[in-house]
């Protein structure tokens with residue numbers, strides 16, 4: 001089997017993603033988002049997300065099949081995100097994937113969400129195949145991770161991750177401080193349009209020399225968020241209007257600076273002149289601009305999959321499973337569960353034993 | 357044949373013939389771990405009953421702890437999708453009521469009680485069966501504080517259960533199908549809103 005037809009189910013956060021791929025060819029990337037339902041709460045509410053997944057699954061699978069022009073009986077395998085992510089949300093996808101796999105009597109592959117973000121890149125037929133090793137920076141509302149990818153299906157290492165908030169969460173929280181709506185990323189971007197990114201020197205988390213020994217590739221955004229809150233409160237105490245544009249631009253600059261600096265440091269330290277960007281926060285134009293400019297200066301090639309494949313989606317889960325299948329990996333047993341803290345080294349969960 | 361899936365308490369899966377005869381059954385009483393066991397239990401009953409000819413999937417719609425409850429409903433729906441057969445939603449308490457009447461010979465008015473966490477229980481009051489053999493609901497499912505259960509029952513016999521028979525869930529489903537009746541909607545019996553509040557002003561961090 002060289003071109004396996006795989007349906008992928010992704011429910012780790014607030015997007016219900018159903019993807020269908022044939023090998024490295026994308027046939028459908030269907031996404032139902034519950035973002036609007038979370039807006040009034042100012043962030044993703046796990047119970048609201050899980051309820052929305054259950055509602056959206058069946059219609060999303062139908063829509064994906066129609067778009068791909070395939071039938072469930074045609075599938076070679078079903079794939080699902082086992083973790084990391086929100087436990088209750090993940091479990092909806094796991095239950096759904098098992099029901100579907102048993103009904104169809106098809107193999108099931110349980111895979112790692114973060115590695116799925118890297119696999120999204122192989123669904124871009126117009127670009128050269130991804131070269132290994134590569135450093136990958138994954139930034140979203142749920143994670144901020146720096147990975148060393150030596151091989152997509154066998155060898156991914158976590159270099160560092162956020163110690164507190166994900167970068168996307170920091171955008172949401174700072175947006176709230178500035179009385180901007182949810183989700184914060186696009187709002188901060190809009191507000192920052194006329195702002196001066198150098199106006200306020202906000203702290204870069206875990207970037208002091210004393211932090212660099214233990215947390216060279218780790219991130220922290222809670223101090224930054226607190227610094228912005230202090231700044232806003234001081235303006236209010238002094239009776240001056242908060243310079244929203246400057247605060248937004250300076251905050252964003254602090255986030256972007258620390259992300260790009262640490263990613264390029266990893267490239268330099270490891271002697272890897274390649275950087276892959278993924279996750280929903282990659283939609284932030286300033287992040288892409290700074291990453292591209294500073295990477296070029298450092299002699300590092302940057303790859304960015306299309307944004308529709310950067311945000312959480314089922315196609316990347318299907319793509320990773322298709323690569324596992326093509327490399328001869330056996331399906332998962334039916335006994336795996338959802339693992340909200342699944343380590344990135346576990347690319348596939350619960351591979352069944354070889355038949356003697 | 358009818359496949360029933362319920363994860364409102366433990367994880368219970370069964371296949372019965374259209375006349376209600378049991379073909380295969382598999383379950384665990386564990387109130388956790390639904391996601392881990394649902395696939396193997398499903399496969400066991402499908403293999404055990406030669407499940408190729410399943411015509412309907414009955415989904416137990418709760419009440420029950422939300423996270424576990426959804427796993428069974430999700431699996432029931434995708435199984436049905438995979439086989440291109442309909443899903444029949446059935447309130448889970450109906451299965452317990454049928455067990456009480458058929459197996460335990462409970463007569464007259466009684467209440468099925470299940471734990472709802474947070475020191476509350478879910479209570480549905482029944483009185484015998486209707487002409488189709490479906491337990492007759494005389495008071496819809498409500499949440500009441502466990503401490504106030506006796507007052508809420510006011511004399512009605514309460515039967516607290518911690519496991520459900522998927523076979524009886526399937527039988528209730530079979531009778532509903534035969535009668536052309538709908539026993540539950542698409543939405544699980546959550547009985548509670550998501551536990552969140554709309555945020556107020558950001559907390560002060562102090563200067």
Ligand SMILES: [Zn+2]
Nearest residue numbers: 140142279312
């Ligand atoms: Zn993600």
